[in-house]
Amino acid sequence: MSESFRMTDLRAIVAEITEEMAAAPDRGRPASYIPPLARVDVGQFGMAVVTADGDVFTGGAADEAFSVQSVSKVFALTMALGRVGDQLWDRVGREPSGSAFNSIVQLESERGIPRNPFINAGAIVVADVNLGRGRPRESVGELVRFIRSLADDDSIAVDAEVARSESETGFRNVALANYMKSFGNLRGPVEDVLALYFGQCAVAMSCRQLAMAGRYLMAGGVNPVGGHRVVSAARARRINALMLTCGHYDASGDFAFRVGLPGKSGVGGGILAVAPGRASIAVWSPGLNAQGNSQLGTLALERLAMRTGWSVFGRMNASPG
Template sequence: MREHVKSPWQEALPELLEQSRALSAQGKVADYIPQLALAPQHALGISIIDKDGRVTSAGDAGLSFTMQSISKVFTLILALMDHGERIFDKVGMEPTGDNFKSMLKLELVEPGKPFNPMINAGAIVISSLIRGDTPELKFERILQFIRRLAGDPSITYNHDVFLSESETANRNRSLAYFLKDNRILEGDVEQHLEVYFKHCAIEVNCEHVARMALIMACDGVDPATGEQLIPRLYVQIAKTFMVTCGMYNASGEFAIKVGLPAKSGVSGSIMAIRPGVAGICVVGPALNEKGNSLAGVHLLERLSQTYDWSMF
């Protein structure tokens, strides 16, 4: 571990961040989940952790936020660890080009299974596949998995955000019951939704998520211990979904302009991976029209252009 050694981007990062922060005024904090509307619109923070253990943070990196859709990456991985690639009998592997809450393709395309695990419908199905006899046991396994990857046993979920999501989840309930009617979702719908809402409400900060991203950047190996925490194949699958579907229906544009596997959440967070090099997390609650952090996307674009980060 060489945290005292400066990273190549350490000196330029604060200035680049402040330039991107100005865009926050043009975005909008998510308000369809009332608790998320309380987030500070002009906040912007970033943490980058490389495989040598160097931690570089700037701005509001210590801000707590809920994982929201970033958690979908890790429930996908856990479901793969539980069942292998049989999960794709229930969830597809293709981008939709639609809004993350859309149910259009479920109605139009047979057999009515979600196109991928990164949209809400797919993530609800994935949540149902996590092993555990009760919603509590399923969620406990998800939480322990995230704690281990983030290196913090104190991580928990935000109960107020969980309740807020559950009480305003008419669209997600519609998706889930439609999937139940199509025999894609099995078991008790409300119990599966409880697991889904809770893992979306897990509360973290930028350094937590950057550490999780770093393990994925290292093909599932914790570089601090050498331990293989995730099978390499499942990291490959998850990273591929992040490239094709991770930034909602802006994934293609993000791949061109930034060129990194990434997953965003409506809390304004973005997890990005520099394969073999570093894990990155940005948080900026003001969103663009696609549901991604406006300032966060801009900051990642600037960093990618400045330091030639694109994997393409």
């Protein structure tokens, strides 16, 4: 399929969107329930697009590290599927929840089985799988090494202050974990599972690093540089499907409607989006909308999708190239 724009235009499109975002009046609010995130300046915006050919286009604060938070759930899920394969689906569902990322309500009627791996409850089960019989410190290290290898960047690390702050204030996550433990859906000690979960959420990455790390999802499971296979094509496709249907919690439908690409958000204001066969994209702006997804990040992706014609649902722009 031919592109509706020339690849040389991508640089201009990224620059244009970055400029528009700098002037955007409605920037949302940073997450206030994790104290170090509340202090981040909402004036910031960054964007990185890595194409299937390996070109990288960036705009704004694309090299500024931020707390990836729930975007880490994509990499944690990839690791957990590598460990236990389809057995994961005995313990976590694959349906959008239609409720907030930290909601507990469905867990009672659904007997401790979270709706999907991207709401907090589901990600805590995924953390339990990744912990195995190990210790949280080593398991966080394993995940960070995995992310480093995906991004080809050994400087990626955990922000210890964010991890500590979340373990001091993450009462809801403590409740979710204990509740699932009561149904027998956590094997490890609650404390250890949460230490891994908080550690993974506190990984700090820039847009450039995140877009690099997401390359395997746009390229059928293969890291396009060097051709290293990360997951099978079928698995990459399924992870993308989960990102599309569940990656933005109770705003997943709206994100699909506006952007039309698989995406995963985090309360740090980052979003990883995948244009299969075309690009891995990361945006960051710390101000969030009511559902806890980046306000400008979503808008920037909507404009990128519109101007490039990238969408898993077909083209949005009227003028064919």
